[in-house]
Amino acid sequence: MDNSSQEILVAREVSKRYDVESPWAVDKVTLSLGKGEVVSIVGPNGAGKSTLIQMMLGLLVPDSGEIHIFGTNVATHRRLVSHRINYASTDLSLPYSLTVRENLMAYGLIYNLTHIRRRIDSLLELMGLEKFASIQVGRLSTGQVARMGIAKALINDPDLLFLDEPTATLDPEVSAQLRQTLKGMVQERGMTLLYTSHNMREVERFSDRLYLMHRGRLVAEGTVPVLIKRFDTEDLEALFLRMVGQEGNLDG
Ligand code: ADP
Secondary structure, eight states, X not given: OOOTTOEEEEEEEEEEOSSTTSOOSEEEEEXXXXXXXXXXXXXXXXXXXXXXXXXXXXXXXXXXXXXXXXXXXXXXXXXXXXGGEEEEETTOOOOTXXXXXXXXXXXXXXXXXXXXXXXXXXXXHHTTOGGGTTSBGGGSOHHHHHHHHHXXXXXXXXXXXXXXXXXXXXXXXXXXXXXXXXXXHHHXXXXXXXXXXXXXXXXXXXXXXXXXXXXXXXXXXXXXXXXXHHTTOSSHHHHHHHHHHTTTOTTO
């Protein structure tokens, strides 16, 4: 796919550390996402994936470098793009005393949506949550909360969606359904999706392209077959283990 004319997100030399004594959580990261791409960031815990995504969302400000989404600098003009992006993560905290429907309603109001009820009904159906609509979120299972988080992330029909480990707590069947649903959104309306996952088989099957991240740095980029060939490994898991074992130095 030629996405050169339709770059949705561009990050240039982005760095962030949480305090001056700490190592860089994100270290001179440069990357881009084209319209309709499904791209994953793969790296061990602490690699900097969540910090990078928080900066892409405009929730953390880079110490240096810039991130542009739809041509707008998110650190300075987040409001201009926030209605077109959304996010779900495993550590998303939802108001637990509200029901599933009330939660979605609250998010729908934040985005100033028209036809909120219709939108919520279709999201409940999409995520298999219809029968939980009147249940307080605090009474749901971990997997149901994750589905609720994804319904919330889709409420504004985003053009760019960030999912931080979306399938970590889902069973394989629900996970497969979710991938199919997301793929449909990507193909039908050109949604762009950036996600993180520790499930290498999922990354192999689902992403068009991936970035390998270690200790704040991007150490490789490409499609799964290209990376496997380039580094002469059996599969993505073997490449991941090599990256961790060799401290990010894949050529060593
Ligand atoms: P990942 O998402 O890949 O697990 P993170 O972005 O969460 O990585 O973390 C990158 C680095 O930044 C780690 O060393 C982590 O300890 C540190 N870090 C993350 N969040 C904070 C925070 N709120 N305060 C201080 N250090 C943090």
